[in-house]
Amino acid sequence: MSTTLTVISHFHTLSQVVLDEITHTLLIDQLSIESYTDKRLSPRAHDFYFDISDLNKARSTIKTFSSSTGRPYDIIIQPSATRQNKKLFVFDMDSTLIYQEVIELIAAYADIEDKVAEITTRAMNGELDFNQSLAERVALLKGIDATNLWEELKEKIVITKGVRELTKALKRLGVTMAVLSGGFIPLAEYVKGELGLDYAYANTLGVDEHKRLDGTTIGTIVNGDRKAELLLEIAGKHGIDPKDAVAVGDGANDLKMMRTGGFGIAWNAKPKVQLEAPACLNTDSLQDVLYILGYTDEEINQLLK
DSSP: EEEEEEEEESSOOHHHHHHIIIIIIIIISSSSSOEEEEEEEEEEEEEEEEEEEHHHHHHHHHHHHHHHHHHSSEEEEEESTTEEEEEEEETBBBBBBBBHHHHHHHHHHGTOOOHHHHHHHHHHOOOOHHHHHHHHHHHHTTTTTTTTTHHHHHTTBBBBBTTTHHHHHHHTTTTTEEEEEEEEEHHHHHHHHHOOOOOEEEEEEEEOSSSBBEEEEEEEEOOOOHHHHHHHHHHTTOOOOOEEEEEEESGGGGHHHHSSSSSSHHHHHHHHHHHHEEEEOOOOGGGHHHHHTTTTTTOOOOOOO
């Protein structure tokens, strides 16, 4: 199988020392690659091209290699043929498209963010069932005034570095995009509008007759299973093969949509997700996803004009 291995530095450059480590310690010694070609995408990103018979075994070897000493770069391996055939991107929202966890922002209104954050962390690490954890956290929000809640929260939302550039480039490439969030629909719709996405799916909080949160959610919960279903629904609606879909997220509830699509990227993710996701990206900008797709700095600049 024709395969691409991409190395992306967490810093400004990839040194020759790092590239030598990749070629000798990883490619030659551990993956037994005898012949390869390579290409520099940017001072921070480099591609290697070679043939390999067992991609899953190679991916496991790379994860072990990458995590053994906490190396300051990410290594992504994927089939070369499908690399730039991506037609659909689906994103988690909290801690992916935006820096915050929205439910914790809401909890701050009742001074219970520590309680909610502890449950959120356990859920994202895969230690709690998502539906159960969501119900527990939402119950803690009961009584919060929802009159101007969403407008106030929009002012606190910070879009993750590189997201605007990434989504602009993907839009130029004709990619369909969606936010699939275990958070809440008013802010998912806001992020959709800010980034020019095509779809937004998230949960709805119940409100009582006094316009206060009633501690419940309404309708189907957007959990890990639902995210995977939505990926397939959107792909089907646009006639897109799920193999040409990419899922990006940071939590355990994003793993199923990563496996359902053709490729998954764990963005500065929890340890369990780093281990199980097809690819990991731990830099400070989501624009670096464009390196994973094989675009050089020059090509990226053209897409962003």
